[in-house]
């Protein structure tokens with residue numbers, strides 16, 4: 001039997017079923033233990049995180065007053081670490097050819113009626129121009145797993161193409177990559193291609209369910225998939241993004257697994273996950289969320305987000321357009337720091353609107369607003385939409401990024417960078433209405449830069465963006 005060991009490189013030892021079962025039992029036994037819950041909340045207030053066991057107790061807690069305390073703390077931690085900034089990104093689907101059999105995804109190999117597409121380099125270029133014209137600077141590329149149609153060389157070629165396109169004032173400054181688990185050698189190649197974060201969703205940490213949900217294809221191998229982040233880090237990728245697909249398994253199991261994975265990365269590599277995504281199962285071509293028994297309602301979803309926020313305060317949290325504007329609004333308050341906007345989840349969807357009979361989308365988008373509408377909405381809610389990609393480009397990745405984060409110094413970069421990149425967006429892409437709101441936000445928020453010197457430089461750069469056509473300043 002596998003023994004729990006966060007430092008082990010074996011999946012079944014660092015994501016250990018026995019430990020998760022014991023954690024859930026401990027959480028159940030203590031869900032009304034208010035003294036312990038208070039102790040955990042006090043620990044969380046130190047803003048250094050809490051363990052998977054402690055987080056599981058909070059998740060099991062049903063005491064309304066304590067829950068409100070947890071929500072308030074999550075909001076406060078969110079504010080302390082991320083201010084009012086929300087980082088913007090968009091997904092770019094390269095290919096939906098896939099050899100895997102994931103039962104929750106319409107790209108599964110047996111789906112014979114979905115339209116299969118793979119972008120040519122010309123098409124990648126056209127998609128990227130469309131994304132740049134919306135104002136995006138940060139992409140997450142997505143592709144199915146298919147060694148013949150989408151080999152690593154194809155992905156690398158696409159990354160090269162994406163970075164090379166300079167259309168008007170546009171540029172994609174950070175390409176995050178969400179592709180199947182692969183070898184150390186391939187991760188090295190991705191690293192050398194200058195990717196930002198490597199993102200791979202675990203889908204579920206429950207091994208037996210995992211194997212049932214992935215009946216065929218290379219993804220069936222639980223250990224290979226679960227150990228992918230270790231290989232990515234061995235290949236030199238500093239920033240990795242975790243996530244589970246909520247709805248596949250019991251959410252309490254998933255939270256414990258997710259946090260154990262984060263603890264494992266910290267124990268072995270000295271740096272936890274750069275981001276955590278929180279997708280929930282959504283309808284798609286031949287996928288009906290009703291077929292899955294473990295769906296979570298909006299309140300449970302909010303609770304999960306709040307608890308992840310206080311468990312790993314330094315980790316960015318991502319929510320996609322799978323969720324409605326209403327759900328996203330609540331999630332933003334409780335901990336989400338990055339959102340997508342104006343997304344298309346089909347291959348080639350930015351150039352050509354998806355036709356019903358031509359469906360190639362991975363999931364249905366709930367939030368169908370344009371990027372301009374999302375940016376305006378964020379500002380109306382009091383947020384600063386940020387198109388910043390500075391850290392990665394200044395070499396602040398992995399432990400260097402985390403060290404800066406933990407010292408609190410990141411605040412002196414993020415805030416001015418958010419304002420400068422927002423100004424670029426307003427000048428180059430925003431509608432007049434959005435621009436008017438944005439200019440007001442920037443003028444007000446400039447006063448909130450603590451260091452006088454930084455404030456003066458940021459104000460000068462913003463004027464230069466506005467009046468002299470200059471771009472790409474960063475701290």
Ligand code: SF4
Pocket residue numbers: 098099100101102105106107108109143144145180219
């Ligand atoms: S989830 Fe990924 S690996 Fe699975 S079928 Fe969909 S695209 Fe393929």
Ligand code: SF4
Pocket residue numbers: 087386388389390391392410413414415417
């Ligand atoms: S300065 Fe770094 S941490 Fe802050 S928003 Fe920009 S890229 Fe993110």
